Amino acid sequence: VSSALDRGALDALLEVAGGDETFVDDLLETYLQQAAVLLLRVHTAVADGDTGALNRHAHTLKGASLNVGANGVARLCRKIENEAVCGILDAGDVTALELEVQKVREEI
Amino acid sequence: MRENMNEPNAVQVEMPLQRPILLLVDDDRTVHSIAERILSDFAGTILHAYDGREALNLARETHPDLIITDALLPLLDGRELARTLKADADPRLKSVVVMTALYKGARYRCEAFREFQVDAYVEKPIRPERLRAIVETALPAVRS
Numbered sequence: 001v002s003s004a005l006d007r008g009a010l011d012a013l014l015e016v017a018g019g020d021e022t023f024v025d026d027l028l029e030t031y032l033q034q035a036a037v038l039l040l041r042v043h044t045a046v047a048d049g050d051t052g053a054l055n056r057h058a059h060t061l062k063g064a065s066l067n068v069g070a071n072g073v074a075r076l077c078r079k080i081e082n083e084a085v086c087g088i089l090d091a092g093d094v095t096a097l098e099l100e101v102q103k104v105r106e107e108i
Numbered sequence: 109m110r111e112n113m114n115e116p117n118a119v120q121v122e123m124p125l126q127r128p129i130l131l132l133v134d135d136d137r138t139v140h141s142i143a144e145r146i147l148s149d150f151a152g153t154i155l156h157a158y159d160g161r162e163a164l165n166l167a168r169e170t171h172p173d174l175i176i177t178d179a180l181l182p183l184l185d186g187r188e189l190a191r192t193l194k195a196d197a198d199p200r201l202k203s204v205v206v207m208t209a210l211y212k213g214a215r216y217r218c219e220a221f222r223e224f225q226v227d228a229y230v231e232k233p234i235r236p237e238r239l240r241a242i243v244e245t246a247l248p249a250v251r252s
Contacts, residue, residue: 027141066233067138
């Protein structure tokens with residue numbers, strides 16, 4: 001079963017925090033809260049047909065996801081970002097993104 | 109730590125902030141948490157801004173020594189922020205560093221350096237040793 005979170009990235013964060021697991025837990029909580037807000041913005045951008053906003057929000061979520069090792073979320077964000085640059089808005093991608101964020105939430 | 113001093117009518121006084129001042133700008137809050145942890149023994153003040161406009165106001169009020177900013181920011185792009193602050197020519201500002209996952213090629217790095225006047229560029233996600241090196245290079249008197 002593939003993991004939604006890269007253990008290597010989490011271990012690297014733990015190292016940065018000097019072994020402080022509370023820091024990593026808090027960071028993951030911050031990430032989830034931020035991801036929820038960004039998902040809402042992604043939805044709004046798709047509903048509005050605003051590819052510029054879609055690109056920006058997917059980009060921000062991608063960066064945050066890479067920071068915590070949510071690589072599946074980051075991959076989908078990159079796809080959405082690239083498509084948005086080409087003027088493509090795919091609601092199916094957003095559904096897949098939601099499911100992937102949900103996988104991360106369950107894993108945390 | 110966040111110093112909220114971007115009220116439009118803020119009194120212009122010298123702020124009692126310990127120098128050097130590092131202004132970190134990113135709309136991604138995980139970046140702020142990680143960077144602050146990496147620089148936990150930074151011997152100065154770390155200020156935080158979450159969009160380009162807030163960063164511009166905060167920089168003009170507090171005169172940071174070093175700014176590390178994301179490229180894509182709400183309200184004001186990080187590269188425009190760099191260009192605007194460089195045009196201000198504040199002698200206290202020693203370096204503006206842009207961090208991004210955008211620039212992967214030499215051509216884009218040249219754009220960052222020439223057009224937007226940034227002093228250094230760092231790819232995301234940020235590596236601890238890279239961030240420490242940036243701070244030590246920009247502020248050699250301060251070992252974080």
